[in-house]
Amino acid sequence: xxxxxxxxxxxxxxxxxxxxxxxxxxxxxxxxxxxxxxxxxxxxxxxxxxxxxxxxxxxxxxxxxxxxxxxxxxxxxxxxxxxxxxxxxxxxxxxxxxxxxxxxxxxxxxxxxxxxxxxxxxxxxxxxxxxxxxxxxxxxxxxxxxxxxxxxxxxxxxxxxxxxxxxxxxxxxxxxxxxxxxxxxxxxxxxxxxxxxxxxxxxxxxxxxxxxxxxxxxxxxxxxxxxxx
Amino acid sequence: xxxxxxxxxxxxxxxxxxxxxxxxxxxxxxxxxxxxxxxxxxxxxxxxxxxxxxxxxxxxxxxxxxxxxxxxxxxxxxxxxxxxxxxxxxxxxxxxxxxxxxxxxxxxxxxxxxxxxxxxxxxxxxxxxxxxxxxxxxxxxxxxxxxxxxxxxxxxxxxxxxxxxxxxxxxxxxxxxxxxxxxxxxxxxxxxxxxxxxxxxxxxxxxxxxxxxxxxxxxxxxxxxxxxxxxxxxxxxxxxxxxxxxxxxxxxxxxxxxxxxxxxxxxxxxxxxxxxxxxxxxxxxxxxxxxxxxxxxxxxxxxxxxxxxxxxxxxxxxxxxxxxxxxxxxxxxxxxxxxxxxxxxxxxxxxxxxxxxxxxxxxxxxxxxxxxxxxxxxxxxxx
Numbered sequence: 001x002x003x004x005x006x007x008x009x010x011x012x013x014x015x016x017x018x019x020x021x022x023x024x025x026x027x028x029x030x031x032x033x034x035x036x037x038x039x040x041x042x043x044x045x046x047x048x049x050x051x052x053x054x055x056x057x058x059x060x061x062x063x064x065x066x067x068x069x070x071x072x073x074x075x076x077x078x079x080x081x082x083x084x085x086x087x088x089x090x091x092x093x094x095x096x097x098x099x100x101x102x103x104x105x106x107x108x109x110x111x112x113x114x115x116x117x118x119x120x121x122x123x124x125x126x127x128x129x130x131x132x133x134x135x136x137x138x139x140x141x142x143x144x145x146x147x148x149x150x151x152x153x154x155x156x157x158x159x160x161x162x163x164x165x166x167x168x169x170x171x172x173x174x175x176x177x178x179x180x181x182x183x184x185x186x187x188x189x190x191x192x193x194x195x196x197x198x199x200x201x202x203x204x205x206x207x208x209x210x211x212x213x214x215x216x217x218x219x220x221x222x223x224x225x226x227x228x229x
Numbered sequence: 230x231x232x233x234x235x236x237x238x239x240x241x242x243x244x245x246x247x248x249x250x251x252x253x254x255x256x257x258x259x260x261x262x263x264x265x266x267x268x269x270x271x272x273x274x275x276x277x278x279x280x281x282x283x284x285x286x287x288x289x290x291x292x293x294x295x296x297x298x299x300x301x302x303x304x305x306x307x308x309x310x311x312x313x314x315x316x317x318x319x320x321x322x323x324x325x326x327x328x329x330x331x332x333x334x335x336x337x338x339x340x341x342x343x344x345x346x347x348x349x350x351x352x353x354x355x356x357x358x359x360x361x362x363x364x365x366x367x368x369x370x371x372x373x374x375x376x377x378x379x380x381x382x383x384x385x386x387x388x389x390x391x392x393x394x395x396x397x398x399x400x401x402x403x404x405x406x407x408x409x410x411x412x413x414x415x416x417x418x419x420x421x422x423x424x425x426x427x428x429x430x431x432x433x434x435x436x437x438x439x440x441x442x443x444x445x446x447x448x449x450x451x452x453x454x455x456x457x458x459x460x461x462x463x464x465x466x467x468x469x470x471x472x473x474x475x476x477x478x479x480x481x482x483x484x485x486x487x488x489x490x491x492x493x494x495x496x497x498x499x500x501x502x503x504x505x506x507x508x509x510x511x512x513x514x515x516x517x518x519x520x521x522x523x524x525x526x527x528x529x530x531x532x533x534x535x536x537x538x539x540x541x542x543x544x545x546x547x548x549x550x551x552x553x554x555x556x557x558x559x560x561x562x563x564x565x566x567x568x569x570x571x572x573x574x575x576x577x578x579x580x581x582x583x584x585x586x587x588x589x590x591x592x593x594x595x596x597x598x599x600x601x602x603x604x605x606x607x608x609x610x611x612x
Binding site (some may be wrong): 119121122124125126128129130131132135139140143144157 | 274276300301303304305306307308309311313317318319328329332333336392393396414
């Protein structure tokens, strides 16, 4: 299969956007998952609902909310532009942000499931052996949830390769900057004579998705083997 | 000295216990399942908060709810061996063993090796517990590179014991460490617990509902029932209290006596021990002269006579005075006899009590078959 420079651009962009979104959101996902499993605070249900909202909202609506918040005139976007000099809307970083928000619930779910499987008794045992809270988390909890973290990250990465609605709404469809594979695919379908290109991009999506899911399973299996489960 | 006074209410269950035991030594928290033993050790460890509690170890207050003192578990220096071992599944045996050791070492570097608290509690002297020592005491040489899932239940508990000890604890809590093991595994681990008791001077609180384990390990017993302490003291005393029968069953009732071996007949596994003012032939394997030995004389195996008997095969005849006669189940009576500073229990029928007119103050001969004694070598405090 021969790829045109535009298609290669889309592939490169998709990979970069998905990778950035995962790297950026992983620490937050672990924190939120931990709060949701171990936290005892009022408003936990609200946090739970907020995190899962992107799963049930139209992605375009999520993109629109991001635009309102992080756009040129949005409260956060405006502040970032004047004080930090970062523009998120219509940029690759913006596409990564939109992708991260959409894939966030997937990641949190997977990590949360892993956390619920960690026996709190092990943390109690570490406590009697002199380990303080952060120490316990880093040496006991985190290593035990690695399979879940990997599975969550790879799933989020694979899903992020294909994020469409939120990206096109928040970051627009700019070739070489925010035109990822799904956006390129959409553009190809919309253009006369773009059938061949559309087919190639679709095949590419399938292949990437499949590789991602297989990789997630493989890595999680290997991590589980280390603890003999 | 370990002083405990704890109270906790939890839906439908009230724990209200108070006891004081000397340290070092092994104190058994003994009672039926669900009587509050595990809750008690969880409160002592600091992992569980009590409604009200006062916990003092060797003059140091660890918890005092009225004064608002509650040292967190990670700073208590109390080792905890859980029923299910709780080895860290992602670490090798060696790394499990080193987990507590590293953290104790680190906290000593920051707080100084001889902090006021550490030195006066006598903790500094216990730093001597090294990986090598634990590995040889618990026979872990072959296991160090394995992962926990590759261990048998008994091996897991030995590693768990070693891990807790290497954190240099001032007190070790053991919550039914053998309960999850089958009989064979239990027999495999028990000797190691005896070695720890005899070789390390770390006070231990041993939770159990198996009288056999208490008999083999404990120096002191706190007998618990339905959240309350019903008796406490040296096992020889607690073995005489009537409440024990409901817990261990009538056939396991019997005075526990501690004695010192005066002579040994190795060929048949018999030894003569001095008990109170008399001598007792008992069946205890593998002991030598001077050892301390503990023997349980089952009440159902002890015969009383009002005159000195002759021509009997029974090896032990001790002279004593009855101190009490109480009702046992059905037609049986439980008779306590003082044989020169040491008490034994005998279960006899009501008919026998009446026929021999046994009563408090009666002078009797106590007959004990040597082979019916259940003995354990008990080397605490001697060679």
